Amino acid sequence: MKPLWKLDRTPPTGTPFDPGARHDVVIVGAGLTGLTTAVMLSRAGLDVAVIEAGEVAQLATGANTGKLSLLQGKRLAEIRRHHPAPLVQAYVDANRAGMDWLLAFADQAGVSYERRTDHSYAQDPSGLETLNEVHAAASDAGLPTRMLTRAQLSSLAFPVFGAVALDEQVTIDPALVAQALAEELLAAGGALHTGVRVTATHVLPDPRVETTAGPMFAEHIVIATGSPILDRGLYFTKMRAFRSYCVSFSIAGDLPDSTFISVDGATRSIRPVSPADGPGGAARLVVGGNGHPVGRSDSEAAAIDGLVEWTRQYFPDAEETHRWAAQDYESHNQIPFVGAMPRGLGVVRFATGYAKWGLSNAPAAALRLTAEILGASWHDRPSWMVKIGTRLTVPADLARGAAEGAKVAAAATSGWVDAERRPVPVPKPAEGQGVVANRGGRPVAISTVDGVTRAVSAVCPHLGGILAWNDAECTWDCPLHASRFTADGTRIEGPALQDLKPQPRTKES
Template sequence: MSALWKQDPRPVPTQPFERGAHRDVVIVGAGLTGLSTGVMLARDGFDVAVLDAGDIAAGASGSNTGKVSLLQGSTLSTIRAHHPASLVHAYVEANRAGQEWILAFADAAGVDRTTHTAYSYAQSADGTDTVDAEHDAAREAGLSTRIAAADELAGLPFPVARAVALDDQTALDPDDLTRALAAAFVAAGGTLHTGVRVMGMSVIPRPEVRTTLGEMTAGQVVLATGIPIIDRGLTFAKVSGSRSYCVAFDTPDPVPEGLYLSVDGPTRSLRPVAEHGSRLIVGGNGHPVGRAESERRLVEDLVTWTQQHFPGAEPTHRWSAQDYTSHNLIPFVGVLPRGLGRVRFATGYAKWGLTNAPWAALRLAAEIRGQAREELPQWMRQIGTRLTMPGDLGRGIVENAKVAGAAARGWVGAERTAVPVPRPAEGEGVVAERHGRPVGISTVGGVTRAVSAVCSHLGGVLDWNDAERSWDCPLHASRFAPDGTRLEGPARRDLPCLVQRSDD
């Protein structure tokens, strides 16, 4: 599964890793947060290195729908239901600052973008109250939203019962954007290392990042890895990981010009892609990582829905992305606990990284510069003060109960089937028990492999992802390739590969 944006990536200059080097700032993760922070600091004269285990924007930063919008489904009304209006206003102002920074950068860098009206819509009458609540919360927070007129929605080929609209929002190619950020970072004097995986870190006597190619020291470290790969602060227990899917279609007829996101389920997200002719991207069907009966069926459901409402639409690309949501719905940005003030992180963007990541970078850069609190904008001071409300605690309790349930089910399920098992068909995987330990057996590309099916993070039993052909952890969203290589999530170590057999 490969994103539409990843078909013809532009090369970005990288440098060989220098073991033992010291930098003012080391940033782990070459996505939107890491690269934006790197650009800001490098332009200020800091000696900055950005490290990534993969390529530029290999995760959600390069695999989203490319919407740069302040209207975000039912986000504002959901926050407002449990928090004061001042926090919702701070969240909107933070996203506005992030949007302004990223669009100014895109324009200066020559990244193409288009302007659209964004719509949060209800698919049926059951969702109309949510639309109204989102409109009320948005207006209270200072956004110029409006309830879309009936004639504005009349020609849509998919069901819309009611919608709140926000004009002058943006869509772009996220891979073009992140590669432009990488080029600007290097041009400003930054050092970019790809294919360098961080395995650990210490902070005494000074921060040291341990990688597969050696060590690097720094004055400050920023963890911009989707979710921190260091467990200090137990952030993995304060956020939940989800996967959602996108399919790009060629269509025989023109597609709607707006940016659409449903507020009721199943989630449907739509946007046009003008630079590719009559093309539509449809996303949705998000679910907790490792807890879907069949990820492949969720992708096919998007195809079926689109072809039902857009006759003749032909899928051209399919992909997915992984996102994290904090239990109080506000991103975590700032100092990592037990990092002696030398380690910072950002996570919990809840699928809105194109506006949340740049404001996170603005705050991280301000802290690293040593700006006094009174010099910071009001939204930055407000959003940096986390309020834990009863609803937040409730969501956290429910999510961690689900994690505990998934852990128990995984071990019980593995004991139901013992090795040996029939060789899985191409693209399939199964978990079985061997000497009291779960083993994951899969066949991909004609090669059958057996790996430990116990997550190297906290011991969850892995589940086979039949859409992306990976082993996914239902506890804290770590993912692994069929051969056990760690792909993403809080885990740092690969899975042991026990057996490998090829058709050849």
């Protein structure tokens, strides 16, 4: 599966890795958070190096829908249910600052985009109460939203029972933005190392990151990897991870000229693509949704097929062009985690938990990280930065964390129990399929991909969860804390740092 945004586009490869090199700042991760932070710090005169295990925008950034909105579906209402209005205001102001920075960068770099009206909408009458909450929370935060009735939206091809609308939001090609950021960093003399995996960080005696190509030293280290690759602070227990899906279509008829995301039922996200805000010079329709906790799905392929069926029901001439998936993290606090990492002695910083709204939250996080690294005093920082940085944990945060912890525990137990029930040998899995079996008390993950059958450890090296087969992407996914691995055991993402160990195959499997 390949995102639409990576159509016929070669990402920048960066610069050769220099083991033992020293920089002012080393940033781990070449997604939107890492690259915007790198550009901001480089503009401030610092020597910055970005290290990326894959390629630029390989994961969440490159799989984004490209919707840049302050409305954000039902997110504002969800925050307001459990937090005071001033925190919602600070969240909106942070996202506005991130949005303004990104658009200013796009204008400077020549990355085109479209201004569109964004809608949070109800698919049936049960969602109307949520719409009222969204409108109230947005209005309290100073956003000029307006309520639209079903009659006002009757021209739409898909069912809408009402919506909250916000004008002057944006659609943009996220991979093109990341590429432009990388190009500016390199032009300014910064370093970009792709294909190099960070395996550890150390604060004492000399701050450094350890990589598969050797160490690199820095005064400051920023972890911008989605889920932090460090267990300091145990942030993997303070978030939940979702896998969600997108499909792009060519359509002979007219496309909607606005963006939409549902607030009820199975999520439906609709985003038109024009030559100005997408690749390939052709109009497209992107439909997303059907998300679920990572590793906890009966069939990821069925989730994508469901999006295709829904689209063809309301756009009968839709022809699929691309399908892809993304992984996003939501903090139990509902506000992104940004700042100094515990036990990092003020050297290690991180950002995570954007809840699928990274195009504005990532540059907002970069603004805060930059302010901290440059030593800006609290008095010199914007009020949103101070408010978010001093927020308190509330009982609802603890309740959400406890509920997610119970689900993790249940997934851990059921994984081991299910593995015990299926001893090896097992029949060779069909193409694109995987199975977990038990060999001498140890779970083994067996799969067949591209005609090759492989066996690897089925135990996640992070905290021992039993992996589940992802039949859409042919990967092994951990239902505990969302680490993911290829069929041959290579780590893709998540808090795990090691690959899965190969296992011997029996004749039958």
